Amino acid sequence: MHGLDTETLEMTLAAISDFAEREFTDERLIELDEADEYPADLIRRMCSEELGIQLLFIAEEHDGMGGSAYDVYRVCERMARIDLGVATSVLATFLGSDPILMGGTPEQQHHWMSRIANEGLLMAYGATEAEAGSDLGSLKTVAVPVAEDGEVVGYRITGQKQWISNGAVADLYSILANTEKGPTWFILEKGVEGFSAAAPEHKHGIRLSNTAALYLDDVFVGADALVGTELGQGLVQAQQVFGYTRLMVAAFGLGGGWEALDRAIAYSKERIQAGGPLSEKQGYTHKLIVPHALRLEAGRAYIEETAERIDEGTHGHLNTEGAIAKYIATEAGNDAADAAIQALGGYGYTHDYMVEKIKRDVRITTIYEGTSEIMEMTIAR
Known part of the structure; x- marks a missing residue:
């Protein structure tokens, strides 16, 4: 799959970031989290002409942008850095449309996918x-x-x-x-x-x-x-997309983990202890920062390799590779978020500092779309 050109992809990522800066400030995210509130108006706006994020997942012949697996990974990572709940809401539409893409007739595919593209339907x-x-x-x-x-x-x-x-x-x-x-x-x-x-x-x-x-x-x-x-094709159709959908959840783990770790890095540069910033103390950085950055970037490397192979379209469904990517990146993201709480000390344990929320959010990536234990079973086969 060709996907987006570099300029269009970067413009898309920038538009998502601009929207988030206006509408999803830390204060607003904490408020919504504490209220256990689904921001319906904001999600609808993201899937409207204002942002049109759903178009990335839809082929051009159905009025979408025709994003590749690599494009979708990049967007999923960016969305996860904003908020994993919001990212999950957007990905749910893509996941919900998979049976149509995998098993629908050409007429069904065009009917439903063009409606999602043009009407911003949530699935x-x-x-x-x-x-x-x-x-x-x-x-x-x-x-x-x-x-x-x-x-x-x-x-x-x-x-x-x-x-x-x-x-x-x-x-x-x-x-x-x-x-x-x-x-x-x-x-x-x-x-x-x-x-x-x-x-x-x-x-x-x-x-x-x-x-x-x-x-x-x-x-x-x-x-x-x-x-x-x-009749009877449901499980076959579901199996055909696991390599792809688990890659997107891997990107969620990557984005959530890096968002937490970046906040810990920023804190370490400002927090002065024993005459210097924490960022200059190896006992801090070599335990709470460096190992997690390494594991996250190892996860990224495997995500990108798998995305490129999916886009080539000649390697089958890559279910095992999708499972490996999900296992590496989500476990790394979960561990990085936990380390970020430790890195901020008492501040990290409070609601006012986002790493506590990110840790609660990123935990789900090791569970949904197949638990880490199921990933181990898939890989072992």
Whole structure:
């Protein structure tokens, strides 16, 4: 994939940074975090003509910018440095549209992707259930065909989804349900009768994202809601994008870890102890800064290599490589954020200094889109 030219990518990153400087100040982020508030108006503005961040994920033939894996990694890292909850909300639309891109007919792809591009629709990826996280084969949600005169005219879907990003705020949902031929993706729009969301989860971190359970009570969808033309392709379609989506979460870990570490570095230059700044004391820098910078940049190197191989389009799905990138970068990011709290001492442990919040946020990167333990299993295979 060609992707964006360097100038366009840098302009995109600069526009995101400018928006963040105006709208996501430290004070505002702390306020929203403490209130456990999803900033709906700001997310909508980011996915409107004002910023148009969703266009990066969408091909040019569907009215998007046609960003490459490398472009998306760079944007995900920048978003994570602003706020991981906000970054999660934006990525959820991309993740939610993956079943359409992987399994939809050309007509479905153009219809839905162009609507996301032009209307700024938010999506949610409805796969996970209480008893089916990494093991999606255990899902209990079912889709029963509805026939008239011997022809299938739709499906009735019943079940419950758990831990769904954008769950209560999305306009469009991709829902994985069991059919007579196996797990299958369906597209649902908000407001369908029998389809509802629970109250948002009260989370440890990424509190600026909306995470909620979904309830489907005999929800009827037309036959055209089936993604593609065949039943039973859901798990195959999901597997096809893990290399890509886990690379983006790796970028989240990288961005969150570096944001925390950069704040620790700035503090170390100003904090005077025993006659000099902490930045000049090896006992401080060689424990709390240098090892974490090294691990983060090792993660970056693997992310970039994997992104380039994905963009070449000749190496398969790279699920193992995506797992390696996620494991390295998210574990490094989590450790770096923890070290940043230690680096700031008592200040780092308070709400007024952002590293405490960043640590709570970056922790999720070692859990969602496959835990670190699942990454180890994937790599071992």
